[in-house]
Amino acid sequence: MFKNSGPGVLIAAAFIGPGTVTACTLAGVGFGYALLWAMILSIVATIVLQGMAARLGVVTQQGLADVIKQQLKTKWMRICVVGIILAAIVVGNAAYEAGNLGGAVLGMQALFGNEFSGAYPYIIGSLAFLLLYLGNYKVLEKVFVALVLVMSFSFILTALLTGPNLLAVLEGLFIPKVPEDGILTIIALVGTTVVPYNLFLHASLVSEKWKTIDGLPAAKRDTVVAIVLGGFVSICIIISAAAITNSEVANVMDMAKALEPLYGASARYFMGAGLFAAGVTSAITAPLAAAYVANSCFGWKASMTDFRFRAVWIFILGLGIFFLSFNIKPIEIIKFAQIANGILLPVIAIFLLWVVNRSAVMGTYKNTNFQNALGILIIALAIILGAKSIFKVLTSF
Numbered sequence: 070m071f072k073n074s075g076p077g078v079l080i081a082a083a084f085i086g087p088g089t090v091t092a093c094t095l096a097g098v099g100f101g102y103a104l105l106w107a108m109i110l111s112i113v114a115t116i117v118l119q120g121m122a123a124r125l126g127v128v129t130q131q132g133l134a135d136v137i138k139q140q141l142k143t144k145w146m147r148i149c150v151v152g153i154i155l156a157a158i159v160v161g162n163a164a165y166e167a168g169n170l171g172g173a174v175l176g177m178q179a180l181f182g183n184e185f186s187g188a189y190p191y192i193i194g195s196l197a198f199l200l201l202y203l204g205n206y207k208v209l210e211k212v213f214v215a216l217v218l219v220m221s222f223s224f225i226l227t228a229l230l231t232g233p234n235l236l237a238v239l240e241g242l243f244i245p246k247v248p249e250d251g252i253l254t255i256i257a258l259v260g261t262t263v264v265p266y267n268l269f270l271h272a273s274l275v276s277e278k279w280k281t282i283d284g285l286p287a288a289k290r291d292t293v294v295a296i297v298l299g300g301f302v303s304i305c306i307i308i309s310a311a312a313i314t315n316s317e318v319a320n321v322m323d324m325a326k327a328l329e330p331l332y333g334a335s336a337r338y339f340m341g342a343g344l345f346a347a348g349v350t351s352a353i354t355a356p357l358a359a360a361y362v363a364n365s366c367f368g369w370k371a372s373m374t375d376f377r378f379r380a381v382w383i384f385i386l387g388l389g390i391f392f393l394s395f396n397i398k399p400i401e402i403i404k405f406a407q408i409a410n411g412i413l414l415p416v417i418a419i420f421l422l423w424v425v426n427r428s429a430v431m432g433t434y435k436n437t438n439f440q441n442a443l444g445i446l447i448i449a450l451a452i453i454l455g456a457k458s459i460f461k462v463l464t465s466f
Contacts, residue, residue, distance in 0.1 A: 075288060076274035077295030078213050079354055080119055084264050085220060085299050086351030087172025088165070090344060092257040093303050094323075097310025100248050102233075102241030105307055107255045109242055111262035112300035114447045116293055118263065118418060119271050121425045121436070121444065123288045126272035127279050128434050133272040134365030136430060137420050150420070151366045157413040158266050158362040159381070162355040166389025169355055170194060173348025174393070179341025194390040197352045201382050204373035206277040209353070216346040221302050223343030227336055228305035231312035238308060253461060256454050262303065263451070265413045268421060269365070270358040285434070309340075352389065356382035412459070415451040422448065 096104045122133060129136055134154055141147040174189040200212055247255065275288050326337065360381040364371050371378040422444045425436050436444070 074210060074214055074295075075278045075291035076123075076210070076271055077119075077291040077293075078210065078217050079274060079350075080267050080271050080292070081295040081299030081302075082213050082217050082220075082347075082350035083267050083270065083354035083358070084115070084262050085217075085302055085347050086165075086169050086261075086355075087175070087344065087348050088168060089261040089303060090172065090306055090347050092254070092261045093306035094310045096254050096258055097307040098313050099254060100251055101311040102237050102308065103246050103248050104251060104254060104258060105238065105241035105304060106243065106245045107258045108262070108300055108304050108307065110450075111259045111303075112296060113443075114259070114263050114450065115267075115300070116296050117440070117443045117447055118268060118421065119296060120289060120292050121421055121440070122268045122272040123275045123292050124285060124434060125421070125425055125431070126275035127284050127288050128282065128431055130276045130280070131272075132361060132365035133269045133417075133421065133424075134362055135368075136272075136424050138365070138368075140424055140427065140430065150416075153413060153416065154269075154362060155366050158269065159359045159385070162266060162359040163385045163388045166352065166355050166385055167392035169348055169351040170197075170389045170393050171348070173345050173352060176341045176343070176345025176348055179337055180345065190390055190393045193349060193352060194386060196349065197356070197386055198383075200353055201357060201386070202379065204379075206274070206373065209357075210278075213350060213353075216350050217298070220343045220346035220350070221298060223339045223346065224302050224305045224309065227339045227343070228308040230336055230339075231309055233308045233311070242304075252457070256457055256461075258303075259450070259454055260414075260458060262300070263414065263447075265417050266355070266358040266362065268417055269362045270354065273361040273365070282434070352386070355389075356385035359385045412455065415448055415455050418444070418448045418451055 093108075096107075125131075125133060125136060134151070137150060138147055141150060170190055170193055173193045174186065177189045177193070178186055200209060203209075271292075275284070278284065279288055360373075360378045363369075363381045364378055367377075369375070369377050373379075422436070422441065424430050426441065428435055
C-alpha cells in the first residue's frame with residue numbers, strides 16, 4: 070500500500086477537514102439524503118482538476134505557481150496573479166488553521182473527555198510541528214495513509230450503524246434535487262471539496278514521488294482512488310447525519326451526541342476518532358500547502374528542510390494555535406479568505422486549463438478535447454458558486 074500510494078492521499082485528507090465534516094453533517098441533518106448528488110458532482114470536479122494539476126507536476130517537475138509565472142509574459146499581470154494567490158492561500162490557510170486544530174480538539178474531547186482540553190491544542194500543534202519539521206515526504210505519506218484509514222473506517226462504521234435505506238441513498242446520489250434553502254448547503258459541499266490550495270499542493274508533491282513521465286499512469290490512478298475514497302467518506306458522514314431527527318445539530322460532535330442514545334457510545338467514539346484524524350490531516354496540509362505556494366511564488370526553489378520553507382508553515386501553524394488557545398475567532402479574516410477563495414478557484418482553474426493546453430509546457434501530454442469540455446463546465450460551475458459565496462459573505466457583514 071505504501072509503495073503504490075502517492076500524494077493523492079494527502080489531497081483527500083486535505084479536503085476532508087472539520088469544515089467538510091461540518092458541511093456534510095448539516096447537509097444530512099437538514100436535507101437527509103437529498104444532497105448526496107452534490108458530493109458526486111464535487112468528486113467528479115475534484116478528480117478532473119486535481120488530475121490536471123498532477124499531470125502538470127509530473128510532466129514539468131514544477132509547481133503550478135512556477136508554471137503560471139513562466140507563462141505570463143506581462144509583468145503587471147504576473148504580479149497581480151501572484152499577489153492574489155499569496156493572499157488567498159497564505160492568509161486564508163492561516164485563518165482556517167484554527168478551525169482545523171479545533172476539529173482535532175473536538176475529536177480528542179470525544180475520545181478522552183474535557184479534563185485536559187486546555188492542553189489539546191498544544192498536543193495537536195506539537196504533533197503537526199514534528200511531522201512537518203522532519204521534512205520527509207515519505208514519512209508524511211505513511212502517516213497520512215494511516216490517518217485516512219482511521220478516518221475512513223470511523224465514518225463508514227458510523228454510517229453502517231445507522232442502517233440507511235439503500236434505495237433512498239441511491240435516489241439521493243443519482244437524482245439531483247435542490248430543496249428549498251438548499252443552495253447554500255450545496256455551495257458548502259462543493260466549496261469544501263474542490264479546494265484551491267490542493268491544486269498547488271498536488272502539482273508540487275507529485276514531483277517528490279515521480280521523477281519521470283513514466284509515473285503518469287500511477288499518478289492518475291493514485292488521484293482517482295484517493296479522491297473517490299475521500300468523497301465516499303464525505304457521503305458516509307451525510308448518511309450518518311440523515312439518521313438524526315433532532316434539528317438542533319450545529320456540528321459533528323452534536324451529531325455524535327444525537328446518535329449516542331440510538332446506537333450506543335460507540336458512535337461517539339467512532340465520530341471522535343474520525344474528527345481527530347480529519348483535523349490533524351488538515352492541520353498539516355494547510356501549512357504545507359502555504360509553504361509550497363510561497364516557495365513557488367517567490368521562486369525560492371527551497372526543499373522541505375529549508376529555513377524559508379519552514380518559516381512559512383511555522384507561521385501558519387503558530388497563528389492557528391494562537392487563535393485557538395486564546396479563543397480568538399478570526400471571523401473577519403475567515404470572511405476575507407472565503408471571498409479570496411471564491412475568486413481564486415475559478416481564476417486558478419482557468420490558468421490551470423490554459424497551461425495544460427500549451428504544447429510548450431505539456432508537449433504531447435496536453436489536454437484532450439474531452440478534458441477541456443469537462444474543465445470548462447467545472448470553471449462555469451466554480452464561477453457561479455464563487456459569486457454566490459462572495460455575495461453571501463458580503464451580505465453578512
